[in-house]
Amino acid sequence: MKRRNTVLMVFAMVSLLVLSGAQSAFGAPVIKIGVAGAHSGDLASYGLPTVNAAKLVVKDINAKGGINGQLVELVIEDDQCKPELATNAAAKLVSSRVVAVIGHICSGATKAALGIYKDSELVTISPSATNPPLTQSGEYPNFFRTIAPDDAQAKLAADFLTKTLKLKRIAVLHDKGDYGKGFAELVKQYAEENGVTVALFEGVNPGAPDYSAVVNKIGNAKVDGVVWGGYHPEASKLVQQMKDKGMNIPFISDDGVKDNTFIEVAGKYAEGVYATGPTDTSSNPLAIKAIEDHKKEFGSEPGAFYLNAYAATQALLNAIAKAKSTDYDKIVAALQSEYVDTALGRISFDKRGDIIGFGFSVFQVQNGKYVELK
Amino acid sequence: MEYFLKLFLSGTAKGSIYALMALGYTMVYGIIQLINFAHGEIYMIGGFTALILGGFFFSKGMPVGLVLFFSVLLSIMYAAAFGFTVEKIAYRPLRGKPRLSALISAIGVSIVLQNFVLLSQTEKFLPFPSYLPEFSWLQPYKAYINSTQLIILAVTTVIMVLLTLLIKFTRTGKAMRATAQDMHMAQLVGVDVNRVISVTFIMGSALAAIGGVLICSYMGQINYYIGFVAGIKAFVAAVLGGIGSIPGAVLGSFILGWTESFGTGYISSDYEDAFAFVILIVILLIKPDGILGRTQKQKV
Known part of the structure; x- marks a missing residue:
């Protein structure tokens, strides 16, 4: 019985091989x-x-x-x-x-x-x-x-916020994902090396309908800039809720936000937002x-x-x-x-x-x- | 103290968002003990309908007030029709069958509706214009609460009161309560159970549509997937407050909103979900039926 199964298996495999061989012989490679x-x-x-x-x-x-x-x-x-x-x-x-x-x-x-x-x-x-x-x-x-x-991107973002924007105290938020958190952690590291205080470093739930609690927390931390590591749906809710509360501080993000969908969705709230992204090759x-x-x-x-x-x-x-x-x-x-x-x-x-x-x-x-x- | 007040208000606003959805879960569960997982999708469809109609009316040059009125009204009707149909197609044939079957059917409907909108509309996030009024007198307090949050809070309160009155004092409400207590007995004394259940679904879906329009206006965006995340939290809130109970759903939502808000404000937003579920577990350990849930006696 066992032997017969093996024979069948071999037969099946051989016929499979023949069939697949046949296919490539007929079709163009x-x-x-x-x-x-x-x-x-x-x-x-x-x-x-x-x-x-x-x-x-x-x-x-x-x-x-x-x-x-x-x-x-x-x-x-x-x-x-x-x-x-x-x-x-x-x-x-x-x-x-x-x-x-x-x-x-x-x-x-x-x-x-x-x-x-x-x-x-x-x-x-x-x-x-x-x-x-x-x-x-x-x-x-x-x-x-x-x-x-990301580290190239984070290094650029950190240098930009310290040297160009001259921020001293920042909040860094992320969406807890590989991409967003990776970016956020590196910005924190490089910004601290540049002498910036990171007053707040937190992850938020992606997809949540409301970020007003964490936005209040940003306000309470008295920072002069916010860095977001993550994608555009959350970024547009964050900038909207920040500006609604009268917080007009720079918002710096990554190339997950450097997407035109962000501008479409966030509309007037998108104005002034910074994002690092691949160099323009147009x-x-x-x-x-x-x-x-x-x-x-x-x-x-x-x-x-x-x-x-x-x-x-x-x-x-x-x-x-x-x-x-x-x-x-x-x-x-x-x-x-x-x-x-x-x-x-x-x-x-x-x-x-x-x-x-x-x-x-x-x-x-x-x-x-x-x-x-x- | 100021910070505490800000967090409290933000939790209240969040709670009223959850409550708008939790009411729909709790109504359906109260009547037929079904967790209607498609509720989040009806909410999303309500939002989408309002977006499409709003854009259409606006392009015809209608004033903002009328655009708001008609798009909300029509999206409520459309969503109610969806709720009615879903119940007929997916839940009614399974009535009297094991509860798990209807539950799985509900999950199926949820997936079907998500993909229906994904395929027929778009996979993209769309901007959701706010047709809601901005109160100028609220401007000095904008760091605490904004107009949309206030409107959501007010609408939630009004709906809760209306629903409670409806269930307590009207004929339909009485029939609903009878159906909830014992479906067979209600049928024997002449209650049209099918109609009562349909009405419940229509009302629940109408609420979902109102929620969809308000919450999308608040978020400023819409996507076919938004119902899922919001639905899960609203469901937790409904269970927390005692699923099946209208005031319970609202109370549970506020408790959830405050927990998340204070947890985020004083500890860390990294653990927002953890706070929500810890409070759920603690309350269910103390009161297994939720805060305002009635204890169900096992019928032997």
């Missing part, structure tokens, strides 16, 4: 690339632009005959920025035999998925996951990103082309992290082309050694996987628009 991130849910506005970016780059490449004679195909998986869904998405991508992944979007979800990609030797390039340990821990040699890590011809293509194809302005994702896809496809194979080690070597012209400018990656040639600036909302401060 393709290079599959995964795209994972939040495509639905609260944070979909961070993830969907990446899908569009990847689609457009791939369309261009395929129109030129693909890479190494093979067409590129995207496999898209949604993780809603939730770690538990991210591992599912990762497992699905691995089983659909992608050679590399663009994503994920949120740091928490990216971290959850990276273990799986590492075990399967898949290069992963995130356009937006900025949590520092993702590269700095050295745990994930397969991980790259086309965005500077004068780069490749960026202009990327944005024009988006308008043509999807009929709208691209959203958050669009150019980062565009550059990530360009860098990845370039590396596969330069490596002349989809072999993991060769792609990694190509990413780290080759400079490539992308929508973010001329970029490459360092040994840890962080981007070289692109960084952060401080922006302020002026007349309903984010303006880069020089």
